[in-house]
Amino acid sequence: MEVNAEAVRLAIERNRASISLDQAMTSHGYMSLQDIIVGPEELNPEAMMKKEMVREEIGKLVEALGEREVHILRLYYGLGGESVWSFEEIRRLLKLSRERVRQINFAALAKLRQEDHLNYFI
Structure with a gap:
């Protein structure tokens, strides 16, 4: 057949019967596989609400800051779903010294x- 033994073994391993997520996992039948497997946090309504509330509170907090301070905090801490940047990366983007970016970040955090709302996050 000229088929690689590894390919045959892989085909056999992948040819398993499907398991329903609704299948009872206990002898009493009150717990399903879906109950056991943890899904993404975004599917949990409580986590979604908490995340939205935190996003709103952060939005209120940063209103007291300047535009550059907010921009640096968003980049450094990855706020708003953005990826986290280092001071060095922010320095290159804003054409400032690394130390100046650090100072702006420190001043923004001090503000x-x-x-009063910040105690909620600590």
Whole structure:
């Protein structure tokens, strides 16, 4: 047949019977596989609401900051779903020194610490 033994073994392994997520996993039948397997956090309504509330609170908090401070915090901490950037990457983007980016970040955090709402996140 001129078929690689590895390909045959892989085909045999992949040819297993499907399992229903609704299949009872206990002898009493009250727990299904779907109950056991943890899904993405976004599917949990409580987690989705908490995430949205945190997003709204962060939006309120950063209103006290300047545009550059908000931009640096969003990049450094990955706020708003953005990827996390290092001070070096932000420095190159904004054409500032790494130390200046760090200072702006520190000053922005100091301003946020003065806000009463920040205790919710600590």
